[in-house]
Amino acid sequence: MSGSGVSVRGAGRRLAAGVVAVVLAGSLVMLAGSASSAQGALTVSVAPASAVEGDSGVSWMSFAVTLSGSPSAEVTLEARATRMGGTARGGKDASGRDFRAFSSKSVTFASGATGDALTQRVRVKVFGDTLYEPDETFSLELSGLASSDSRVQFDGGASKLKATGTIRNDDASPTGVPVVSVAPATVTEGNAGETDLVFTVTLAGAISEDVTLDAVAKSQAAGGKWYPGTATGKKGAGRDFVAKRETVTFEAVPNNEGGTATVTVKVIGDTVDEQDETFTLRLKNLTGGAVFAGGDSSIAVTGTITDDDQDDAQGGTTTTTTTTTTTTTTTTTSTPPQSTSTSTSTTSTPPQSASTSTSTTTTTTTTQPAAVETKPVVRAAVDGTTLTLSWTDAVIPDCEISYHNVAVQAYSGSFDTVTRRVSDGTRTWEVPNLVAGHEYVAQVNAYSSACDKSLVGFAHFGIADTSVTTTTEAPPAGPPSTPTGLSGEKNNNSVTFTWSSGGNGKDGECPATNYTVQLKRSKSSDEALDQATVTGTSWTPTVALQSGANYYVRVVAYGDCSSPYSSWTGTSYTH
Numbered sequence: 001m002s003g004s005g006v007s008v009r010g011a012g013r014r015l016a017a018g019v020v021a022v023v024l025a026g027s028l029v030m031l032a033g034s035a036s037s038a039q040g041a042l043t044v045s046v047a048p049a050s051a052v053e054g055d056s057g058v059s060w061m062s063f064a065v066t067l068s069g070s071p072s073a074e075v076t077l078e079a080r081a082t083r084m085g086g087t088a089r090g091g092k093d094a095s096g097r098d099f100r101a102f103s104s105k106s107v108t109f110a111s112g113a114t115g116d117a118l119t120q121r122v123r124v125k126v127f128g129d130t131l132y133e134p135d136e137t138f139s140l141e142l143s144g145l146a147s148s149d150s151r152v153q154f155d156g157g158a159s160k161l162k163a164t165g166t167i168r169n170d171d172a173s174p175t176g177v178p179v180v181s182v183a184p185a186t187v188t189e190g191n192a193g194e195t196d197l198v199f200t201v202t203l204a205g206a207i208s209e210d211v212t213l214d215a216v217a218k219s220q221a222a223g224g225k226w227y228p229g230t231a232t233g234k235k236g237a238g239r240d241f242v243a244k245r246e247t248v249t250f251e252a253v254p255n256n257e258g259g260t261a262t263v264t265v266k267v268i269g270d271t272v273d274e275q276d277e278t279f280t281l282r283l284k285n286l287t288g289g290a291v292f293a294g295g296d297s298s299i300a301v302t303g304t305i306t307d308d309d310q311d312d313a314q315g316g317t318t319t320t321t322t323t324t325t326t327t328t329t330t331t332t333t334s335t336p337p338q339s340t341s342t343s344t345s346t347t348s349t350p351p352q353s354a355s356t357s358t359s360t361t362t363t364t365t366t367t368q369p370a371a372v373e374t375k376p377v378v379r380a381a382v383d384g385t386t387l388t389l390s391w392t393d394a395v396i397p398d399c400e401i402s403y404h405n406v407a408v409q410a411y412s413g414s415f416d417t418v419t420r421r422v423s424d425g426t427r428t429w430e431v432p433n434l435v436a437g438h439e440y441v442a443q444v445n446a447y448s449s450a451c452d453k454s455l456v457g458f459a460h461f462g463i464a465d466t467s468v469t470t471t472t473e474a475p476p477a478g479p480p481s482t483p484t485g486l487s488g489e490k491n492n493n494s495v496t497f498t499w500s501s502g503g504n505g506k507d508g509e510c511p512a513t514n515y516t517v518q519l520k521r522s523k524s525s526d527e528a529l530d531q532a533t534v535t536g537t538s539w540t541p542t543v544a545l546q547s548g549a550n551y552y553v554r555v556v557a558y559g560d561c562s563s564p565y566s567s568w569t570g571t572s573y574t575h
Contacts, residue, residue, distance in 0.1 A: 040151070041068075041151050041152075041153055042067060042068050042069045042070075042071055042149065042151045042152045042153070043067075043068045043152075043153060043154065043155045043156075044065065044066070044067055044068075044075070044077065044142070044145060044152065044153070044154050044155060044161070045065075045066050045068070045154075045155040045161070046063055046064070046065045046066070046122075046140065046142055046161050046162075046163040047063065047064045047066070047163060048063075048163045048164045048165070048166070049061050049062055049063045049064070049140075049163065049165050049166070050165065050166040050167070050168055051126050051165075051166075051167060051168065052168045052170050053098070053126055053127070053128050053129065053167050053168065053169065053170060054126070054128030054170065055128050055129065055130050055170070055171070056128045056129070056130075057127075057128050058125050058126065058127060058128070059125075059126045059128065060123045060124070060125060060126065061099070061123065061124045061125075061126050061165050061167070062121050062122070062123050062124075063079075063121065063122045063123075063124070063140050063163055063165065064119055064120075064121060065077075065079070065107055065119070065120045065121070065122060065142065066118060066119045066120075067109050067113070067118045067119075067152070068118075069118070070112055070113055070114050070118070071109060071111060071112070071113065071147060071149045071151075071152055072111065072112070072149045073111050073147050073148040073149040074108065074109065074110060074111045074147060074148075075108070075109040075145070075146070075147040075149065075152050076106060076107070076108050076109075076144075076145075076146050076147070077106075077107050077142055077143065077144055077145045077146070078104050078105065078106060078107070078142070078143055078144040079104070079105045079106075079107055079122045079140060079141070079142055080102065080103055080104060080105075080140070080141045080142075080143070081099065081100070081101050081102050081105075081124045081138060081139070081140055081141075081165070082101055082103075082138065082139055082141060082439065083101065083138050083139070086136065086137035086138040086139055086164070086165075086184065086302075087134070087136045087137055087183070087184055087301055088136035088137055088138040088165075088167055089136075090138060090439075097127055098126065098127055098129075098136055098138075098167055099124055099125060099126050099127065099138055099165070099167065100124060100125035100126075100127070101138075101439065102124075103438075103439065105122060107120050107122060107142075108120070122140060124138075124140065124165060126167055129171070130171055131171060131293075131294050131295055134169060134181040134183075134202070134293050135166055135167060135168050135169050136166070136167045136169075137164050137165065137166050137167070138164075138165050138167075139162050139163070139164060139165070140162065140163045140164075140165055141160060141161070141162050142154070142160060142161040142162075143159070143160045143161075177205065177289070177290070177291055178203055178204060178205030178206065178207050178211065178258060178288075178289070178290040178291075179203070179204045179205055179290065179291055179292070179293050180201065180202070180203050180204075180211070180213060180283065180286060180290050180291070180292050180293065180299075181201075181202050181204070181292070181293040181299070182199055182200070182201045182202070182263075182281065182283055182299060182301050183199065183200050183202075183301065184199075184301040184302045184303065184304070185197050185198060185199045185200075185281075185301075185303050185304070186303070186304040186305075186306060187267055187304075187305065187306065188305075188306045188308050189240070189267055189268070189269050189270065189305050189306065189307060189308060190267070190269030190308070191269050191270065191271050191308070191309070192269045192270075192271075193269050194242075194266045194267065194268060194269070195266070195267045195269060196264050196265070196266065196267070197241070197264070197265045197266075197267050197303050197305070198262050198263070198264050198265075199215075199262065199263045199264075199265070199281050199301065199303065200260050200261075200262055201213075201215070201248055201260065201261045201262070201263060201283065202258070202259075202260050203250045203258040203259055203260070203261075203290065204258045205258050205290070206258070207250060207252050207258070207288060207289070207290065208252055208289070209252045209288050209289060210249055210250065210251055210252050210287075210288050211249070211250040211252075211286070211287065211288030211289070211290045212247055212248065212249045212250075212285075212286075212287045212288060213247070213248050213283050213284065213285060213286045213287070214245060214246075214247055214248075214283070214284050214285040215245070215246050215247075215248050215263045215281060215282075215283055216244075216245045216281070216282050216284070217233065217241070217242075217243055217244045217245075217263070217265045217279060217280070217281050217303065218233055218243050218279065218280060218282070219231050219232065219233050219241075219243070219278070219279035219280060227279070227280040227282060227300075228278075228280055229277070229278045229279035229280050229302075229303075230275070230277045230278050230279075230441070230443075230456075230458040231277035231278055231279045231303075231305055232456070233279060236453075237373070237453065238373065238375075238453075238455055239268050240267065240268055240270075240277050240279075240305055241265055241266060241267045241268060241279055241303070241305065242265065242266040242268070243279075244265060244266075246263065248261050248263065248283075249261075250288070252288075263281060265279075265281070265303060267305050270309070271309050271372070272309060272372065272373060272374060272375065273307070273309045273374075274307050274309070274375050274377075274457070275307060275377075275457070275458060275459075276304055276305065276306050276307050277304075277305045277307070277458075278302050278303065278304050278305070279302075279303050279305075280300050280301070280302060280303070281300065281301055281302075281303055282298055282299070282300040283298060283299050283300070284297065284298035372395065372397070373395060373396060373397060373455065374394060374395040374455070375394055375446075375455045375456060375457045376391040376392055376393065376394040376404070376444045376446050376455065376456075376457035377391060377392040377457055378390075378391045378442055378443075378444050378457045378458055378459035379391065379459060380440075380442055380459045382434075385432070385433055385434045385435070385436055386430065386431070386432045386433075386434070387408065387430070387431040387432075387434055387440070387442070388428065388429070388430050388431075389406065389408075389428065389429045389430075389431065389442050389444075389459070390427055390428045391404070391406075391427050391444045391457060392427070392457075393427070393446075394446030394455045394457070396446070396448050396451060396453055396455060398451075399448035399450055399451035399453060400448060400450055401446050401447070401448055402447050402448055402450070403422050403447055403527070404422070404427070404444055404445065404446050404447070405420070405421075405422055405444075405445040405447060405527055406420065406421050406422070406429055406442070406443070406444050406445075407419070407420040407421075407442070407443045407445075408420075408431050408434075408440055408441075408442050408443075409440060409441050409442075409443065410435070410438055410439070410440055419431060419516050419531070419533070420518070420528060420531065421518075421528050421531040422527045422528050422529065422531075431533075432514075432533060433513070433514055433533065433558060441458055441459070442458065442459045443456060443457075443458055444456065444457045444458075478505055478506055478509075478510040478559055479505060479506060479510060479557075479559065479565055479566050479567075480501075480504075480505040480510045480511065480512040480557040480558065480559035480565075480566045481501060481502035481503035481504065481505050481510075481512070481557065481566060482502050482557065482566040482567045482568075482569050483499040483500060483501060483502050483512075483515065483537070483555050483556075483557055483566070483569050484499065484500045484501075484502040484569070485498075485499055485500045486498075486499040486553065486554075486555055486569055486570065486571050487499075487571065488553065488573045490575060491540075493544045493545060493547075494540055494541065494544070494545065495540065495541065495545060495573070495575060496538055496539070496540045497517065497519075497538065497539050497540075497541075497553050497555075497573075498537060498538045499515075499537050499538075499555055499569075500537060501537060501557070502557070502566075505559055505566075510559040511559060512557035512558060512559050512566070513535070513558060513559055514533055514534060514535045514557075514558050515533070515534055515535075515536075515537070515539075515555050515556065515557050515558065516531065516532070516533045516555065516556050516558065517531065517532055517533075517534065517539045517553065517554070517555045518530075518531045518553065518554050518555075519531070519541050519543070519551060519552075519553050520551065520552045520553070520554075521550075521551065521552070522550070522551075522552050523552045523570065523572070525552070529541070529543050529551075530542055530543045545575040546575060547575055548574070548575065549574070549575050550572060550573070550574050551572070551573045551574075551575065552570055552571070552572055552573070553570060553571060553573055554568045554569060554570030554571075555568070555569060555570070556568045556569075
C-alpha cells in the first residue's frame with residue numbers, strides 16, 4: 001500500500017466462521033467475529049436402529065440420540081415410538097404386538113456435557129414371536145427441543161426428527177409354503193394431476209399353482225377398522241387419491257421361485273397446505289397354497305401422501321415500478337468581449353450542453369386472490385389424560401360452514417371412536433379421561449349444508465404413559481359392563497336421562513368410572529345434537545327439545561381397564 005510503509009503479503013483467509021486472517025508484514029493478524037458465529041450451531045441427530053425380535057419375551061432396541069457439541073445450558077426433548085409409516089404393530093404388551101409404543105419419553109443433555117454424555121439412548125421394547133414374517137419397521141420421532149442455548153437445533157433445522165427402527169425376523173419360513181408380504185409406500189402429492197404411489201408385493205418360495213390375492217386401497221377415516229387413514233379416496237372435490245380394488249396374480253411358470261408384483265394407486269395433486277395424509281392398502285383372499293406373512297387372513301400397510309404446499313391463503317401485493325427519463329437540452333450562447341483588428345469581428349459560441357434528469361414512479365396495487373379451499377387445521381394439547389382440541393376455520397369457496405362434527409378415535413392397529421360431538425360454534429373442545437399410553441387421532445369435519453360438502457382435518461397425538469410401577473401385575477382386562485335401563489323423563493322443554501351401571505364389568509373387576517352420553521335426531525344420524533361425559537348415571541341435555549319430536553339417546557361406559565369402553569346402548573325417545 002503506497003505511502004503506508006506496510007506491504008500486504010497475503011490475502012485474507014477464512015479460518016473459521018467469523019474469523020479472518022490477514023498477513024501484514026510477516027505477522028498473522030486475527031480479526032475475530034462474534035463468539036456464537038465462530039462456534040456454530042449445535043445439532044441434535046438420531047441414528048436408525050435395529051434388533052432381532054427373538055422367539056418370546058422382550059428384547060431391546062436402542063436408538064442413539066447425539067448432540068454435536070457441549071451446550072452452555074441444559075437441553076431437553078421428547079421421544080415417541082409409533083407405527084406411523086411402518087409395518088410393525090405397536091401396543092402396551094406382547095398380545096399381537098411387535099414393539100412397545102409410547103407417546104413421550106424425555107431425553108436430557110446436561111449443561112456442559114462432553115464426551116460420552118453427548119450421546120443419550122432411547123430404548124424401545126421389542127416383543128418376540130415364532131411367526132415367520134418380513135423384517136418390520138416403526139418410527140422413533142423426536143420433538144419439543146428446548147434449551148436456553150440458542151445454538152441448539154435439530155439436524156437440518158427441522159422441527160422434528162425421525163429414525164426408523166427395524167425388527168429383524170429370526171423365524172424360519174414354513175417348509176414348502178410360499179409367503180406373501182407387502183411394504184408400505186410414500187409419495188409427494190404434487191400440485192396438480194396424478195402421481196403414482198407404488199406398493200411392492202413380494203412372494204417368497206416356490207409355487208406349483210397360480211397364487212392370487214385381492215389388493216384394496218381405501219380409507220375410512222371415521223372409525224374405519226380395516227382401512228384406517230386420513231386421506232379421502234371417494235370421488236368429488238377434495239379427493240386425495242383414487243380408491244381401488246384389483247387382483248394380483250403370481251403365475252406358476254416352470255422354476256418359479258417367487259418374485260414381486262406392484263400395486264399402483266393414483267394420488268391427486270393439489271395446492272392446499274395440509275398435514276401429511278394416509279390410507280390403507282389391504283391384501284386379502286389369498287389362494288394357491290400361499291400364506292400371508294404373520295399367518296393372518298389378510299395384511300395391511302400404510303400409504304402416505306406427503307404434503308408439499310405452503311400456506312398461501314393470504315392477500316398478495318403487486319408492486320409496479322415505472323421509470324420515466326426526461327432529457328432537457330439547454331443552449332447557451334457566450335459572447336466574449338469583442339476584439340478589434342483591422343478587418344475582423346468574432347463571436348464565439350460554445351458547444352450545446354445537455355442535462356438529463358430521471359424520475360421514478362412506484363405504483364402499489366393490492367390484489368385479493370380467489371378463495372382457496374382449505375381444510376381445518378387441528379391442534380391437540382394434552383395435559384395428563386385430558387385433551388384440549390382446537391381447530392382453524394375451514395374454507396369452502398362460496399359456501400358457508402354450517403357446523404363442525406368433531407370425533408376422537410383410539411388407534412391400536414385400527415380406529416375405534418371414543419367420543420363425538422357437534423361443535424356449538426366454538427373452535428375448542430376438552431375431552432377428559434383418555435387412556436395413558438395410547439395413541440389417538442382427532443377428526444374435525446367442517447360441513448356446509450348449503451353446498452352439501454365437507455372438508456376434514458386431522459391431528460395424531462398420544463397420551464403419555466404415566467403408569468410406571470414396580471410390579472408386573474396387569475390392569476383388569478375389562479371391559480366395563482354395558483349400561484342398562486336407559487330412559488328419559490320429560491321436564492317442560494328439557495329431559496333427564498337415567499341409566500344403571502349394569503354391574504362391575506368383566507369378572508367384577510372393571511367398574512365404570514364415567515359415561516359418555518349422546519343425543520341425536522335418529523339412530524342413523526352421524527351428528528349429535530348434544531353430548532357430555534358424566535361421572536353419575538343421569539344427564540340433562542342443554543339443548544331445548546321440541547314437543548312431540550322423536551330423538552335417539554345412547555350411552556357408553558368407561559373403566560380403568562385394558563379394554564376401557566363398554567358397548568354403546570341406546571333407545572328412542574319421544575318428547
